Amino acid sequence: MPDSEDVCVLIPTLNEAETIGEVIGGFQERGFSNVLVVDGSSNDKTQEIARSHDARVIEQSGVGKGQAVREGIESAESEYILMLDGDGTYKPEDADVMLEPLDDGYEHVIGNRFANLENGSMTRLNRFGNRIINRAFSIIHGQDFRDILSGYHAFSRKSAERAYLTSDGFGVETELAVECVKHSVPTTVVPITYEERPDESETNLHPIWDGGDIIMTLYQLAKTNNPLFYFGSVGFFSIFVGLLVGSYVGFEWFLATPRESHEVLAVVAGVSIIFGVQLLMFGVLSDMIVTLHREQMRRIDERR
Known part of the structure; x- marks a missing residue:
């Protein structure tokens, strides 16, 4: 002690x-x-x-x-x-x-x-x-x-x-x-x-x-410590919202009677899904950068 x-x-x-x-x-x-x-x-x-x-x-x-x-x-x-x-x-x-x-x-x-x-x-x-x-x-x-x-x-x-x-x-x-x-x-x-x-x-x-x-x-x-979780959680949520809205638009167009189109909602759903995918990709890239940074810092510490 x-x-x-x-x-x-x-x-x-x-x-x-x-x-x-x-x-x-x-x-x-x-x-x-x-x-x-x-x-x-x-x-x-x-x-x-x-x-x-x-x-x-x-x-x-x-x-x-x-x-x-x-x-x-x-x-x-x-x-x-x-x-x-x-x-x-x-x-x-x-x-x-x-x-x-x-x-x-x-x-x-x-x-x-x-x-x-x-x-x-x-x-x-x-x-x-x-x-x-x-x-x-x-x-x-x-x-x-x-x-x-x-x-x-x-x-x-x-x-x-x-x-x-x-x-x-x-x-x-x-x-x-x-x-x-x-x-x-x-x-x-x-x-x-x-x-x-x-x-x-x-x-x-x-x-x-x-x-x-x-x-x-x-x-x-x-x-900065787990960017995949940080950006991925928001990305998955955005994709989920986009799929939910898109499912409603698809139901109204293909199954509902009379058929109704929701152009604005369709755009919102598409943007939400694309935004979510981009966040997931950004999270993966950020996670790779953080991993490489940690490896470099470990090597620097070993040389001291």
Whole structure:
């Protein structure tokens, strides 16, 4: 396991006064003195409590968890980063489990909350949404990380510098997972405990709006990692619509009595089918380019 002096514990926060002190103290008791809190202009005493526990506190220049994570990664100077939320749902005791794989050749570690999900820690709606998103990720990006929305991550500075993060909200965990797949970062998943959020602490996650943002982020990132799926899904939909409209036009012309022609609908159907086929062709060509690019990058990495 990496030495605790080589690890920066990164905690993005927003109004976590009820829990941040205990979270920081838990890591300090285990020898992690380098704790960095990136606060999103909390209107409670989050920053004061964090400073009183000897944590380094910076106030993020923008808004959103994703933006806080980017600033935290830029400010952390350690070789390794251990990232988690400050709401008390993740246990400092799991730090060793998270960090150990980094000594075994892995560069990114994801904590799987579903390995030990305590009662009341996640609503049925959130659990269902997590299953859908994880399943979609495995289909689109070809890797099963089991819990891509986990807030508990451990990674090397080298892998963080290769990641291109743009999300400002809760989609940052999805981006991290996609970047690991895109750049072939050695990644593993370890079991952790996910505890119930304390009653005094309120969640900043909106399951509907933030869930929709995460799904859109997941789909948009397929454009550069799996373009065949990205363009192919739209192409198949366009072809399906064209065939549906074309079937109606054909039925009205050949089988209906009296016979009716729908010239405009026929044109729409034809254009829709042609557009869909073109998107499929573009997806295949883009996928070939991405595959060649990955092969070239692999060869470059081998020569370094």
